Amino acid sequence: MVAPNAVTAMALCFGLTGVRYGISGEWERAVLSILFAGVLDGLDGRIARLLRGESRFGAELDSLSDSIAFGVAPSLILYLWSLYAMPKFGWIFALAHALSCALRLARFNANIDVDVQPHKSAGFLTGVPAPAGAGLTFVPLYLWLVTGEPIFQAWYVVAPWTAFIAFLMISNIATYSWSALRLRKRIRLETIALAGLLAASLATDPWLTLLLICGIYVALIPFGILSYAKVRRQREANPGPA
Template sequence: MSPMPARDDVGTHRGLPFRALAPNAITALALCFGLTGVRFAVSASGEGPMLHWEYALGCIILAGVLDGMDGRIARLLKAQSRFGAELDSLSDNIAFGVAPALILFLWSLQYAPKFGWIAALALAVCCALRLARFNANIDADEQPHKSAGFLTGVPAPAGAGLAFIPVYAWLVTGNDVFRDWVIVLPWTLFIALLMISNLATYSWSSLRLRRSYRLFALAGVGLLGAALVTNPWLTLFVICALYLALIPFSIASYSRVKRRRAGAA
């Protein structure tokens, strides 16, 4: 009689379950959308139609939507894995660091003397540093921001969205002043610094909704979806502006949490 196969061999012959493949496939799709955004930006940077800039931004936004789905689907299917976490970080670095940096460079920063490419590099490098810090601390016992339900710095997808604020304004108004590198370069550096900052920013787990506000929240989500369909760039501009306006409140909220913990200790 032949010996029974080892347990690992049995698992190998059974193959990878589909539930483990699905979230990783979504992550890979987000990566593809990020790189496709660069492709449209390259087409538009010559004599391509203005619509290609909209396609480029749309690809990054779709990558952000997919990035928000993959982790939740992995938890729903109980398919979390170290491989999935590493793939997610690599995808985020390309879709929300490298791709937005190249799009902004082709759209505006290439016209800046000497320092345009440096600003684009800063956005990509700071995104990579933020993700590396997140991965390094993922198993750390002491994470004050995370334990209180906050994030450290601006997350990569939000950073990409904020970096595009001048592009949103240009698409809404058609005014080329928003495309001037004098505005875009310092703005890009500012967002890059926000991503690697130690500021406490809101996460989904830090937000609480009263039961009496549920219907209003659902109505708001529906209206937001309609606004994104009818006037996406103005809506995204307003969303990003509100996110920036909430950062001082998130810092104040975390300070209150720290004081309560210190008092309890």
């Protein structure tokens, strides 16, 4: 249990470190701290399964860590960066992201022991996961870092986008999950090469690369909805045991 839970604790600390950098106005380090927390969050579950260290304690710690690193921390960073300038309601929009993240994680925990989970059994997620939501909500900040244009820091741009991502996190739409990814053998080498080039792109121009990744993710959301609708129609046409 120690190794995966230690990684989860590291993700939590990186999320809070992002707030520290946000307070001092070091926006690049603030965002990178949250993104690195997302990388660690993707590793802890796999480490737990590899070492057979899965536990209820680990599941609860993971949810608490996600709520802080991908809910509270991004909300504070966005507020300090842009939303503070919004008259009266800037803090409300920041809270919307944190609250939506907490609600999403609570729904996930409540469904852990539920036998029938239509989205999960078909290889889909319900709504946008917390780490992806944190990465997406920073899109205006990425644009600001790439272009330097002050319009992307304006609250009337950041607030609607924050509300949109908050809605996606608590929505019931079906989104693709890694478990649904099945690569054909003939393209596996190309995929490995693409992963290497992606890593190089992140090192060379992280903000532009992150914008591209976010754009692809958002563009795939309608395809996920359509794919799950097809699966649901097939289930309705051929009902069988769960």
